[in-house]
Amino acid sequence: MxxxxxxxxxxxFPITLLMLLQCAPDxxxxxxxxxxxxxxxxxxxxxxxxxVGLSRSALDRVYSNFVSEDKYYNAISLLVVxxxxxxxxxxxxxxxxxxxxxxxxxxxxxxxxxxxxxxLSAGYIDSLDQxxxxxxxxxxxADAEKRIVTFRHLLTMTSGISFDNDDFSVExxxxxxxxxxxxxxxxxxxxxPGARFYYRDCDPHLISYxxxxxxxxSEERWVKTRIFDPLGITDYYWxxxxxxxxxxxxxxxxxxxxxxxxxxxxxxxxxxxxAQVIDSxxxxxxxxxxxxxxxQTEPHxxxxxxxxxxxxxxxxxxxxxxxxxxxxxxxxxxxxxxxxSLPDVDDDVVGTKLDDFEALISPLLED
Amino acid sequence: xxCRSALTHPISPCTMCKYIVLILSSLxxxxxxxxxxxxxxxxxxxxxxxxxxxxIASYREDLVVPIDFHGPGLSLGxxxxxxxxxxxxxxxxxxxxxxxxxxxxxxxxxxxxxxxxAWIKRLSGEQGHGELWGGLSLSMKxxxxxxESWDDSHLxxxxxxxxxxxxxxHKRLSSGREIRVHxxxxxxxxxxxxxxxxxxxxxxLTHLTYHLTEPNKSLMLELPDDYRAIFIKAALNRNxxxxxxxxxxxxxxxxxxxxKPLYALNTALVFSYQWRI
Numbered sequence: 286m287x288x289x290x291x292x293x294x295x296x297x298f299p300i301t302l303l304m305l306l307q308c309a310p311d312x313x314x315x316x317x318x319x320x321x322x323x324x325x326x327x328x329x330x331x332x333x334x335x336x337v338g339l340s341r342s343a344l345d346r347v348y349s350n351f352v353s354e355d356k357y358y359n360a361i362s363l364l365v366v367x368x369x370x371x372x373x374x375x376x377x378x379x380x381x382x383x384x385x386x387x388x389x390x391x392x393x394x395x396x397x398x399x400x401x402x403x404x405l406s407a408g409y410i411d412s413l414d415q416x417x418x419x420x421x422x423x424x425x426x427a428d429a430e431k432r433i434v435t436f437r438h439l440l441t442m443t444s445g446i447s448f449d450n451d452d453f454s455v456e457x458x459x460x461x462x463x464x465x466x467x468x469x470x471x472x473x474x475x476x477x478p479g480a481r482f483y484y485r486d487c488d489p490h491l492i493s494y495x496x497x498x499x500x501x502x503s504e505e506r507w508v509k510t511r512i513f514d515p516l517g518i519t520d521y522y523w524x525x526x527x528x529x530x531x532x533x534x535x536x537x538x539x540x541x542x543x544x545x546x547x548x549x550x551x552x553x554x555x556x557x558x559x560a561q562v563i564d565s566x567x568x569x570x571x572x573x574x575x576x577x578x579x580x581q582t583e584p585h586x587x588x589x590x591x592x593x594x595x596x597x598x599x600x601x602x603x604x605x606x607x608x609x610x611x612x613x614x615x616x617x618x619x620x621x622x623x624x625x626s627l628p629d630v631d632d633d634v635v636g637t638k639l640d641d642f643e644a645l646i647s648p649l650l651e652d
Numbered sequence: 653x654x655c656r657s658a659l660t661h662p663i664s665p666c667t668m669c670k671y672i673v674l675i676l677s678s679l680x681x682x683x684x685x686x687x688x689x690x691x692x693x694x695x696x697x698x699x700x701x702x703x704x705x706x707x708i709a710s711y712r713e714d715l716v717v718p719i720d721f722h723g724p725g726l727s728l729g730x731x732x733x734x735x736x737x738x739x740x741x742x743x744x745x746x747x748x749x750x751x752x753x754x755x756x757x758x759x760x761x762x763x764x765x766x767x768x769x770a771w772i773k774r775l776s777g778e779q780g781h782g783e784l785w786g787g788l789s790l791s792m793k794x795x796x797x798x799x800e801s802w803d804d805s806h807l808x809x810x811x812x813x814x815x816x817x818x819x820x821x822h823k824r825l826s827s828g829r830e831i832r833v834h835x836x837x838x839x840x841x842x843x844x845x846x847x848x849x850x851x852x853x854x855x856x857l858t859h860l861t862y863h864l865t866e867p868n869k870s871l872m873l874e875l876p877d878d879y880r881a882i883f884i885k886a887a888l889n890r891n892x893x894x895x896x897x898x899x900x901x902x903x904x905x906x907x908x909x910x911x912k913p914l915y916a917l918n919t920a921l922v923f924s925y926q927w928r929i
Contacts, residue, residue: 309712309915311719311755358717358756359802388853454805454854522851535853627716629803634758 322374343648359627366621390606393537398592402567413437440591447475486534493533504531548621609637701926709750714912725750758801782823789818789836809867814838848911
């Protein structure tokens with residue numbers, strides 16, 4: 286009996302050790318899936334890389350980095366369109382990601398830019414120097430300092446409204462002020478309008494509300510009518526604030542192939558399959574240098590157009606969403622590269638900034 | 653209609669009802685055992701005290717990424733025990749927090765809130781190999797995960813209210829000292845998990861009540877094919893006249909298959925000190 290007790294008591298020791306060493310086993314989270322696009326009835330023509338003169342070895346180098354579990358941790362998809370045809374498409378986490386939309390974060394802003402261009406060419410906006418006050422004076426506070434804010438200020442992130450992006454998300458989604466537009470406009474100015482670039486989500490949200498007031502429909506409805514329908518984009522979700530105003534800065538969920546359509550639209554100066562969807566002048570204006578930004582990673586200083594990031598050294602521009610969501614458009618290479626990623630990662634930890642993305646696709650740009 | 657808590661996040665009447673049902677279930681277990689004891693007019697002793705634990709937690713949340721986050725944790729709680737010759741009631745409340753990292757040193761945090769009432773009856777008397785006890789336990793546990801590096805805007809969770817058999821093996825070592833090995837396996841559970849796709853950019857993570865209410869929404873009835881758990885505790889007990897204390901090694905495994913798998917393993921060394929009331 287004594288032996289039994291001893292064995293029970295002593296048996297607890299190895300059990301304790303085993304339990305303390307416990308952990309859930311890791312599983313692979315990236316897979317080397319097919320890179321050949323499948324022909325679907327979605328408006329995309331398919332070709333092999335060789336058919337459009339794209340280097341297979343350059344693509345292989347990009348792909349091996351993309352599927353590595355030690356880089357681009359949160360990546361979901363990578364697509365390459367060359368000369369208007371889809372030549373490379375891969376989904377490293379789950380093949381079903383091809384058919385499911387995901388949050389593209391601030392890539393939404395570039396779609397808001399297209400929406401603004403459509404409203405300008407349709408005559409709803411007089412000019413980019415039209416003041417917001419002339420559109421919705423009822424939302425402005427009594428003091429006059431913000432009445433000079435124009436569409437151009439908002440499109441170049443130079444409104445000067447002091448509203449940090451983290452605070453914007455928390456206050457609009459969580460605290461839910463009674464009138465979000467009036468609430469944004471009640472914030473103080475940290476610089477005179479037009480004086481300085483501050484990357485702010487509140488600026489595109491004001492554009493969205495202005496479009497709603499001018500066109501009589503929400504930005505989502507406006508974009509559906511003017512952009513998504515001509516492009517054949519049918520499966521998407523776009524978040525609204527609690528008063529029903531489409532989120533102009535983020536909140537749009539799109540499928541990777543549909544993001545590539547937006548990139549191709551921009552590359553082709555507003556044309557999609559022969560039809561002029563967005564005025565070409567707007568595409569040129571919005572994707573070229575408009576303002577110097579305060580975002581830089583040595584030695585690169587990023588320029589800004591109208592909600593598109595501009596890279597003159599690459600003769601390229603890009604939509605850039607938090608977490609590693611990109612529509613990269615290279616006019617020089619006649620190429621659109623789309624990457625989608627889990628949208629809510631900590632950029633500093635996981636490494637999904639524009640420089641990281643450029644490093645990934647550099648074999649395609651330099652080949 | 654929604655009522656709002658003092659901390660501003662809404663608690664739906666439905667969620668409040670679930671809490672009430674669970675509290676009533678716990679009380680009914682106590683009441684049932686209490687009635688049983690009264691009929692046999694046994695001497696009973698009740699104890700109330702605190703418990704303090706430290707251990708290792710390990711989580712794999714496949715909704716985010718199927719890699720393990722593990723790290724040390726601390727817990728603090730209260731415990732109530734009623735012991736008679738033929739039955740034991742044990743109710744434990746525990747709050748714990750773990751600091752986790754994955755193989756890339758990405759950070760995450762886990763917060764555990766647990767209430768675990770159990771009632772067991774003696775099935776066999778003291779024999780050479782000890783006593784066997786059996787009964788029911790109701791585990792109510794919230795595992796809230798904030799996987800900061802991978803998703804700093806949303807909360808992930810596994811909330812499970814499980815009812816199932818529990819058992820104990822007691823072996824007396826000397827007067828007032830004994831080893832107890834306890835297990836509990838939920839068979840029928842109400843389980844809540846986050847949705848597979850999140851459409852809000854930012855959840856109310858800064859509101860305390862959000863962490864209590866959101867993981868209790870959308871509770872679904874689950875059987876062991878979708879939700880599995882086991883709780884094992886090996887304790888060395890010391891029962892003095894007015895004090896009951898024990899040191900125990902606890903291990904808990906939770907697995908939920910939907911909407912994507914979640915694995916949670918918790919091991920802790922717990923010290924409990926209770927005073928007779």
